[in-house]
Amino acid sequence: MAGYQADDMRLMGGVPGQQLFTYRSSELIADITVSGYFDQAVEDYNLDTGDIIIVCSGATKADAIDLLVATNTSGAVTVVNGS
Incomplete structure (x- = not known):
């Protein structure tokens, strides 16, 4: 598992708690949905509940x-x- 990469995430718009992002990764979705995978995105993109x-x-x-x-x-x- 390579883990979260800030360069693979893009903010599409919104405000904290109502932001929309895209994230592209060669990893499987099962690896991406592991708890803690996006922890660094809190600092990088102000990722918050509801985003x-x-x-x-x-x-x-x-x-x-x-x-x-x-x-x-x-x-x-x-x-x-949610898919």
């Missing part, structure tokens, strides 16, 4: 698309896959 992340994942970074909703509890991020 939505559109994830393009897999070997080509386009094999699957999932919609994640973040929960930030004191800097510890969990995500729920």
